[in-house]
Amino acid sequence: MMFSSNCFACLLLFVLATASAQNTSSSGCPQAGLLKEKLTNLSTALGDINTGLDCVLTLIDEQCPCLDDSQECFETRVTDFQTALINLIGDVANVTAVAPVDCPERTGAVFVASCNGTGSVAVVDPNGFIQNNFTLDENVTRWSVFPNGDTYELDYIINNPLEVRCRTTPDGPEIVIGDTSDPLLSPDAVGTGIAYNPVPNKVYVAITFNDPDLNGIYSFSRTSPPATAVLIFSYSGPTGQIQILNGFLYMNDGLRILKRPLVGGAWETVLTFSLPPLSFVVLDDGRIAYCDRSGALYIFDPVEEIYKQLRRPSVGDCCGSMKVSPCDSRLYVVYKNDADIEIYNTTTFEDVGSLTYTRSTPSSCPSIACDPTFWRIKYFMC
Template sequence: MMFSSNYFTCLLLAFLAQQASAGTQNGRSSACPVPGRVNQKLQDLCDSLTNIINGFDCVYDVIAEQCPCLSDPPRCFETKVNTFLAALQAFSTAVQTAKTAAPDDCPDRTGAVFVASCNGTDVAVVDPNGFIQNGFTTRFSVDGLTLESPFDNSDYALDYYRNNFFILICKPMPKGKDYILAQNRGTLMTVSFANGITFSTAENLVYVAMTFDDDSLNGIYTVDRFGDNFVPFCLYEGDIGNIYICGGYLYMSDGQEIIRKPLNGIGDWEQVLKFSEPPLEFVVLEDGRIVFCDEPGGLYVYDPAEEIYKQLKKPNDDCCGSIKVSPCDSLIYVANKDDADIEIYNATSFTFVGSLTYTMSTPSSCPSIACNPTFWYELLKWLSN
């Protein structure tokens, strides 16, 4: 045949990637899928194929006039065009069949949940609908991670750190090579370990909570996505824990407290939460409420405006390893140590939704999770190039 079957796979991938990127504005991804796009994309593809097939009418007129087949040899151009058109019509019929079979309520959730481990370089990937996908590997083991949002037409990137000889790495997604942002050199030669990491979209900066052998250096440090200027955002004398950015504030856990400080650096730290057990992991929602988990395995939400705590899960000896909120589906993902299932909670009603199994083998004793809303769109773009 003039065209292999791989041509149609590439055509489909290229079309879907083009449709996926249609949601970008000013070079920055809208991040979240638009509701109803699944069936609409299939209909758009059907319409495009129909227009291409109908366009062959003029092609036949040109062939008949300028290069008709005197017979029907296999290598005749007209025969090859007919063979291509037959395959294209079959592909169009298959797409129409897929569209007809797609349910009206076909889920629009995209992206993936990444699960990394401090004792290995394999990162598991599970999509929000519960299917374990092919994972990827990092250059170093992962003690903590965060996601960079797109900037200047770039893709998402995974920022992560490894302790025990500290090193901070950036991995462009989905197929980029890891490169070093900072490591044990200069001031960092005295580093003990990093406690947390987060990314500020407004400033395009990675924030890392660090403790040093020299206590006077303890604090929050920043570095840009190119690895320039690893400098202190602020020094801190307390118990430095995990960090999170939301609503123009940098939040940090300090023992039994969660405190915050404006990202503009003006003003002191203020306490927003104090609990009987130290929060191990936490996220801050757009409305200011804080979801956190503690070592006994309890999961809670705190409303600073009402000063009310609500228990989402009773302590059950499942030690919390990592917690993240998806920017698209208002779901909170909680990974517990030595547990292959990620718990899912609704970020509006705070009810238990279900769970995602991220591995069929031994689960991580030190999981770190991240939610990327556009990972599979990016993979489609990469495959279609």
């Protein structure tokens, strides 16, 4: 039996992958303190290997010791391997001792799609690394990305004419689950928002028609494409972006953001502002982050009825889309014609940095999404 550097490298990758697989949470996000824990686990594993080598060398010395000082002797090879291993154990101990305690725990991926590109979706690691992008069959007007076990799924809409599409993973098959072959979806139908409701496994799409009596939220089945559009909630005015959270559906319309229960109830106004909210996201505690056409960014507390400005109005392009990461609960905001994504702490409301999602021309109509499961794919591909 011979030990080689390739074998040793594979062994280390196995140790790291095993440590990664053992540090997951039910949400798909890694536990806090993962860096320090992985380094400690690596030190322990290497120490166990070294202990095993002591036993191996004892057997070799008894049964097949070297009869000369040849470097090709088996015992010499194993001894040299153990010497290199001991040096590595020391190096890992030194690295562990100086591992930063403030290393960001943010993981997952931030996706930025565009309505005027070539279907290409930019992917950036929340710690700052631009990953390989992936390509959808069509450009994205609005989309919904959500975890599904060890992977994730996405649904999106395009217009002119309206289509509702679904893909299981970036490399999976893409299917059309709704289009103008449905008599209800006339050529003038315009999709304005999309959200996934996991309980009935339906995709909800906000659609505006030339005939306002047809406006509303429609559902599409992901299991029997192409599905017939089913009107879930009618709405008398133009529809907007939508979000489903804690049993409610939220939508922006003109100067307002509204909500209604998914079961029963009626539309009610949550907030009214002086300028139309262009994009919004509802936090788990009911607060709403939104931006307007002046470029300003706000957080609204519906309980206290308090508005707080996070970003002042600015000359130039306003925000295009925003999302909260399920792993770090931070707010990610992407602006039109801006390659940098702004990041805000949703507890302190502080600006905590930015990410660059592309080194080329940024989108004039970006649409952002966050996914917590991408970290697994990244770790196992390294």
